[in-house]
Amino acid sequence: xxxxxxxxxxxxxxxxxxxxxxxxxYAILSHIWGPEEVLFRDMTDGTGENKxxxxxxxxxxxxxxxxxxxxxxxxxxxxxKSDSAELQHALNSMFHxxxxxxxxxxxxxxxxxxxxxxxxGWQPAFRESRWFSRGWTLQELIAPTIVEFFSKEGERLGDKxxxxxxxxxxxxxxxxxxxxxxLSDFSVAERMRWIEKRDxxxxxxx
Numbered sequence: 001x002x003x004x005x006x007x008x009x010x011x012x013x014x015x016x017x018x019x020x021x022x023x024x025x026y027a028i029l030s031h032i033w034g035p036e037e038v039l040f041r042d043m044t045d046g047t048g049e050n051k052x053x054x055x056x057x058x059x060x061x062x063x064x065x066x067x068x069x070x071x072x073x074x075x076x077x078x079x080x081k082s083d084s085a086e087l088q089h090a091l092n093s094m095f096h097x098x099x100x101x102x103x104x105x106x107x108x109x110x111x112x113x114x115x116x117x118x119x120x121g122w123q124p125a126f127r128e129s130r131w132f133s134r135g136w137t138l139q140e141l142i143a144p145t146i147v148e149f150f151s152k153e154g155e156r157l158g159d160k161x162x163x164x165x166x167x168x169x170x171x172x173x174x175x176x177x178x179x180x181x182x183l184s185d186f187s188v189a190e191r192m193r194w195i196e197k198r199d200x201x202x203x204x205x206x
Contacts, residue, residue: 001097002078003071004043006061014043014078015071026071027064028101030140030147031056032130034109037076048077056107059154063105073097095139104144106131113151122151123166132170135200141167142177 003015003026038057042048048057057074064072079090098104111125126149131137141147147160160167160178168175173194177186 001073001093002080003073004057004061004078005071006065007070010058010062012043012057012061014040023100024071025069025102026073027060027067027069027103027105028072028098028144029056029060029074029105029107030098030131030137031107032109032134032137033076038074040077040080040082043077056109059107059150060105063150063154064103067103069102073101094136095143098140098143099145101144102146104140104147106137106140106147106149107152107154108149108157109152111151111157113153113155113157122157126157127166127170132167133197133199135195135198135205138194138198141171142173142183145180 001020001023002017003024004012005015006012034053036052038048038051038054042051048054053076057077060072060074064070075090079087081087108126108129108131110129110131111122113122115121141160149157149159149163151157157163164175164178167173167178171194174186177183183191
C-alpha cells in the first residue's frame with residue numbers, strides 16, 4: 001500500500017510501497033472522479049499541483065493533519081494504474097483499506113454550503129449528490145468506522161452517525177449496516193439490492 005504524507009509546511013509526497021506490517025495510521029478519501037484528476041505519474045513527476053483536482057488532495061491532507069494524522073490515501077494517485085498487477089491488488093484490497101482507515105472523508109464536489117438569500121441550505125443537494133449512486137462508494141460508506149461528509153468548500157456537514165437517517169432515506173440501506181454489524185448478518189439477496197441503482201463505468205466493477 002502506498003500513502004501520501006503531509007509535512008508541517010503543507011507539502012505532500014508519496015511514500016514507498018509499504019508492507020502490511022509497516023502501514024501507519026492514515027485517513028482515506030472518498031470522492032467522485034472529475035476533470036484533471038491527479039494521477040500517480042503526476043505526483044512522481046511533480047506536476048500534480050498544477051491540476052484542478054489537487055484541491056481535493058490538499059483538502060484531505062489538511063483535514064488529516066487537523067485530526068492528528070500525517071498520512072492519507074487517495075485512489076487517483078496512490079495506485080500506479082499502469083501496473084496491472086498493482087491495480088488488481090488494489091481493487092482486491094480496497095474494502096480492507098477503507099475499513100482500516102482511522103477516518104474516511106467524503107468530499108462532495110456537488111454540494112455547497114455557500115448559499116445566497118434564504119435558500120434551502122445544503123441538504124437538498126446532499127440528497128441528490130452523485131456520490132450516493134456511484135458503485136464504488138457503497139463499500140466506502142460501509143467499511144470505515146468513521147465517515148465524515150464535507151462540502152466542496154471543505155466544510156464539515158456531519159458524519160455517518162449524525163446523518164444516519166438521511167443516508168438510510170437516500171440509499172435504502174438498513175441503518176444497522178452503518179453501525180458495524182457484520183455483513184454476514186444480511187442475506188446475499190439483501191446486499192445485492194444495495195447496488196441495484198448504483199452506476200459503474202464497467203459491469204464487472206458492479
